[in-house]
Amino acid sequence: MKRFITALIVAFMVLTAGCLSTIPQTGRSSGAMYPSTSETTSSSTPIPGGTPASWTNPLVSWGNASVSLPTHDASLDCPGILWRYVLKDALTCMLDRKELRVISPLAGELKGKDLTQSSWNVLAWEGEWLSYDREKARQPFARVIVYPDGRQEVVEGQNNTIQTPYETIMRRKGICTDYTVLTDALLLAMNYSPVYAMALNLTDSGHATALVKINGWYFALDQHLPPMDLGAYYRYWEGQGGRIVNATLYKITPGEGKADVKVLGVLSGEEFLNQDYSMSDADARNLAASMMNVLHEDFGLKVDRSLIELSTGKLPRGYKAGWTWGVTYPNLADYYHPFFRGEYAGWLVSQMLSNAEFKDYLEKSDALWIEVKTEGEDLILTIYLGSS
Structure with a gap:
């Protein structure tokens, strides 16, 4: 024993x-x-006991x-x-x-x-x-x-x-x-x-x-x-x-x-x-507002809620053209936390701008409105653009 x-x-x-x-x-x-x-x-x-790896400049x-x-x-x-x-x-x-x-x-x-x-x-x-x-x-x-x-x-x-x-x-x-x-x-x-x-x-x-x-x-x-x-x-x-x-x-x-x-x-x-935060409707509205602020500052676009009429197929008064752009981010509503709202806004805008077609529509526009919604754990963005 x-x-x-x-x-x-x-x-x-x-x-x-x-x-x-x-x-x-x-x-x-x-x-x-x-x-x-x-x-x-x-x-x-490097393996312990061997020669250390090194880098120059x-x-x-x-x-x-x-x-x-x-x-x-x-x-x-x-x-x-x-x-x-x-x-x-x-x-x-x-x-x-x-x-x-x-x-x-x-x-x-x-x-x-x-x-x-x-x-x-x-x-x-x-x-x-x-x-x-x-x-x-x-x-x-x-x-x-x-x-x-x-x-x-x-x-x-x-x-x-x-x-x-x-x-x-x-x-x-x-x-x-x-x-x-x-x-x-x-x-x-x-x-x-x-x-x-x-x-x-x-x-x-x-x-x-x-x-x-x-x-x-x-x-x-x-x-x-x-x-x-x-x-x-x-x-x-x-x-x-x-x-x-x-x-x-x-x-x-x-x-x-x-x-x-x-x-x-x-x-x-x-x-x-x-420790489990749930994204609220208020969070969604605040995120949309932050994204619109980013695009207003970077592109001079005015914010106009009337552009939401594009969702019904109507062109709002004062505009000669309008476009609607949508994107769904799987699970992002679950990951979201308001502490990072500003970072999310800049990040999501940069992702949209990486799409050449979206950027082309954006450059033709002088006004926008953004809706952010949640569907289960997914985050859904709808961007309305207008040219007056």
Whole structure:
């Protein structure tokens, strides 16, 4: 019996979760808010004990600007190897103040007027600059043994490492843990603190995401726009066939060197529904008003509610031509939260303007009216345009 007990404590396993891609649908027409043009030179993912990857004169695009980051490599002063394979250890090690300074030029460009706008900008930039690394996602999940004497050994999935924020920027691709670390790093580099992360257990695999907390609400910042409150995020995964069983929530604050990462607790899937905003008719009207303000400021179009007569086939008095344009965004009414109303307005307008036919009608017009409605979880926009 004693020999059996000794065998049990020879080693314990540290298992890293799997990682699924999460790409929310945001409409049947799409536009690039932040097109990328610069090229970077990358190298393969470093294996612990090998030669660190490095980049020279890296440029990163955001909008019409190219941001230069310092020449850097992937070597970090962290003990052991768990920081390359386990999310909590990666957050502690990779969100080091020195690492944050390396990406601070990009963070400065992405920073908005507040945490809401900054979070939106980070997701928008990630959606354009980065792609999901499906080849890496097919790698076996890492399995690490930590022995009683402190020795650590990776017995499977040696190449499935978590990337530093700098590595992910330079490689322009990653999986969920890479996105999580990068998102939190950019926000910390903007001097927002604390930030959050979650390691999720799904019914069929595992996942990770960054979060922010705004006025008491948690929002998942998961690789692509839009941010989602926890209720919408829970339903998103239900729609993907991977229901959330539970999730470990981490709170991250910068330390003197390494980041301070604390476990706040484990949420059951059902607890996600405790923070679940429902878009109201007033929200729909306010979003429409914000979109009309954007188009008025950018194109000088006057706002005229009489254009709604176009829905009955009539041309309102004083107009010689009119057009109606409609678009449905699946699930966007479920994702919507009024904290991000201004960001949604600019984003939806940019998506419409990416359609050449719509832009042509817009340029022929001098007046508009917009209706926003919800149908189940979908968001329906109707744009009325008139030429007088």
